[in-house]
Amino acid sequence: xxxxxxxxTLLILVSTFVQAxxxxxxxxxxxxAKVGDFIVTSQNKMFSILHVKDKxxxxxxxxxxxxxxxxxxxxxYTWREWVENDAPGNTSWVIYHLNTDTGNIxxxxxxxxxxxFKLREDDNFLSKLLSMEFYHVPHSERKRVxxxxxxxxxxxxxxxxxxxxxxxGQVIPNVxxxxxxxxxxxxxxxxxxxxxxxxxxxxxxRYPSYFPYWLQISGMIGKAKIRIIESGGDLVxxxxxx
Numbered sequence: 001x002x003x004x005x006x007x008x009t010l011l012i013l014v015s016t017f018v019q020a021x022x023x024x025x026x027x028x029x030x031x032x033a034k035v036g037d038f039i040v041t042s043q044n045k046m047f048s049i050l051h052v053k054d055k056x057x058x059x060x061x062x063x064x065x066x067x068x069x070x071x072x073x074x075x076x077y078t079w080r081e082w083v084e085n086d087a088p089g090n091t092s093w094v095i096y097h098l099n100t101d102t103g104n105i106x107x108x109x110x111x112x113x114x115x116x117f118k119l120r121e122d123d124n125f126l127s128k129l130l131s132m133e134f135y136h137v138p139h140s141e142r143k144r145v146x147x148x149x150x151x152x153x154x155x156x157x158x159x160x161x162x163x164x165x166x167x168x169g170q171v172i173p174n175v176x177x178x179x180x181x182x183x184x185x186x187x188x189x190x191x192x193x194x195x196x197x198x199x200x201x202x203x204x205x206r207y208p209s210y211f212p213y214w215l216q217i218s219g220m221i222g223k224a225k226i227r228i229i230e231s232g233g234d235l236v237x238x239x240x241x242x
Contacts, residue, residue, distance in 0.1 A: 022133035025180055026211070027103045029200065030130060033060060033210040040079050040230035041211075045069045049083060050211060051235050058101050062126075063237055066092040078169060079230050086238055095242060096126070103130035109242045116242075128187075134180035134198065142179055163199050163214040168232040176202045177213065184217075194219040208233065 038051040046068055054061035071089030072082065087093065090112075096119070097107040105127045108119050119127075144158040165172045177199040184191040198212035208231045217224040 022135050022182070024103070024131060025134045025200065026132070026198070027100070027130040030060065030098070030210045031100050033208070034233060036234040036236070037208045037210070038079075038083075038232055038235045039208055039211055039228050041226050042069075042229045043224070043226045047072060047229075049079065049087075051083070051237060052210075053095060053237060054241055058099060059106075060098045060100055061241065062096045062098055063239070064092070064094050064096065065090050080232065080235055083235060083237060093239070095239075098126075098130075103127055111239050128185070129196075132182045132184070132196065134182040134196075137179035137181055137197075163227065165201065165213060166228075166230050167208075169230070178202050191217065 048066045051063040053063045067090040093111040143161040146158045195218040199214040213228045215226040
C-alpha cells in the first residue's frame, strides 16, 4: 500500500513538473506593448524611463532615458512632463530596435551623442532577459508578509507579498502578481548563474506588463533590485524617430 501511494505521489509530482514548463514569459509579454506605454524604474538611486516609441508586427522601438535621482527636478515635473520637457538632468537618452521574434536588439541610437552605436555584449541586459525561460513560482513558495522564523503553518497563513503598482501617478490597490524565476545563463558575466525573480501582474491586459514591476537578483552582494515606481500610457517623446 505504501509503495502504491509513493508511486502515485511521484506520478503527480512528475506531472506537475512537466506542466510547469519554462517559458520566455517576458518576450511573450513584450508583444502586448502599446505605442506610448512607459515605465519608470529605480535601481541604486538611478532612474530610467522605458518608453514604447514605435511598434510593428515583429519589432519595437524602445526609448530609454536615464538620470541620477539628485539631477531630476521631481517637485517641478511629473515623469510625463519631465520627458516632454527634454528630461532635464538626464545622462543618457537612447533608443533600441528590438526584434520581438528573436528578442535581439538589432540597432541602437544615442540622442545624447547623436550617433548609432553597437550595444556591447556586457550591456545587453534587456535582450538576454527577454530570451530567458522562466518557471512559475506557486503560491506555496511565494514570499509572505510578516516576520521571518514562523512555523510552516503560520507562514502559510500570512498574506502573500505583492509589489506596489502605480499607473499615471495613482496607486492601484489590490493588484495580484505572479512570480517567476530563472537562472541567468553562464555567460562569464557577473550575473552568470544568478537567480532572477520577477513579478508580473496577473491581469496582464489591464496594465503595462511587458517589464516586471519588481526584479530581484540573488547571489550578488546583497540583493540587486529593480522596481517600477511609475507606469502609464500615451507618452509622446520630443525626440524624432530615427
